Amino acid sequence: MIDVILYGPHWSAYTRTARLALIEKNVDYKLQEVDFLSGEMPTEQVQRHPFAKVPTLLHGDFRLYETAAICRYVDIAFQGPALQPIEPRSLGRMAQIIGILDAYLSEPARMGFANELLVKPLMGYAPDEEIAEQARAKIANAFAALSDCMGPGDFMAGGNLSLADLHAIPMIDYIDRTPGGDLLIANQTRLYEWWSGLKNRASVVETRTDLSVFKLTA
Ligand SMILES: N[C@@H](CCC(=O)N[C@@H](CS)C(=O)NCC(=O)O)C(=O)O
Incomplete structure (x- = not known):
């Protein structure tokens, strides 16, 4: 059960x-x-x-x-691979990255950028370019901060997949699928490398949103 x-x-x-x-x-x-x-x-x-x-x-x-x-x-x-590092600095980085994502990236990524330039057009509404432009600047700022915080390996904090990666994936994926978002990601080499390594991971592919859900049928 x-x-x-x-x-x-x-x-x-x-x-x-x-x-x-x-x-x-x-x-x-x-x-x-x-x-x-x-x-x-x-x-x-x-x-x-x-x-x-x-x-x-x-x-x-x-x-x-x-x-x-x-x-x-x-x-x-639950059992299974640990998703939080025990090494103090990696744990600190993980918490910091999640904090940055929640406080400074989530809103402009989802509501400002993806909502205006991806979701609204799919729904048949005109995007508000000014809102999108303001969001773009905030995303670029958050991306620069994230790139500075990220360690050198395949993942954001420490040597293994952690909750920092899992918080970032949905926001970055929405940005990547929004027109012009791929360029924002490509401008930050470290973030670009991280996303290139993770975007085809099985759990990421399994949970990727089918954008047709946003097409209103009425
Ligand atoms: N602080 C919450 C934020 C959750 C959140 O913003 N969820 C969005 C969907 S991704 C939502 O519920 N939006 C509905 C609304 O704002 O009316 C968390 O970390 O779970």
Whole structure:
């Protein structure tokens, strides 16, 4: 019996981060889709998340929201490869990178850049170029900071895949798939190398959003 349920839509960046953690830990889980693309957050999800966001994790009778908390819990609660380094500086870097992603990249990447130049056109709406331009500048700034923080190897913090990578993947993937986003990534050599090494990883391919979900049918 599956006693791990993740509530969130498959196209949500934060839900995808939690899914990546569950998949990388080989946890048998069920994704319970929450549809809020064309309206308000459903009441049931607001009951699961007082800030009306996704995702929320349910493990048995334990309910948890906030993606960083979900990922740390999943890493410790289940067997499988460790997703948090124990070496102090790598752990510090991992936490710093997740902080940068949440505070300085998430909003411009998703709401400013991808929403205006990728999602809205797919939905048949005109993009707001000014919002996109402001987002582009913030993304470039965050990318430069991330590149400075990243270690020399294949992953963002330490020698192995960590929660920092899993937080970054959905945001970077949305940027990469947005017109002009590939150039923003290519401008930062270290970030470009990191993304080139990870974009075809099995868990990343398995969770990649089918963009046709944004095409309104009406
Ligand atoms: N701090 C939250 C942020 C989650 C978040 O922003 N999720 C987005 C989807 S990727 C959402 O729920 N958006 C709905 C809304 O803002 O109305 C976390 O880390 O889980």
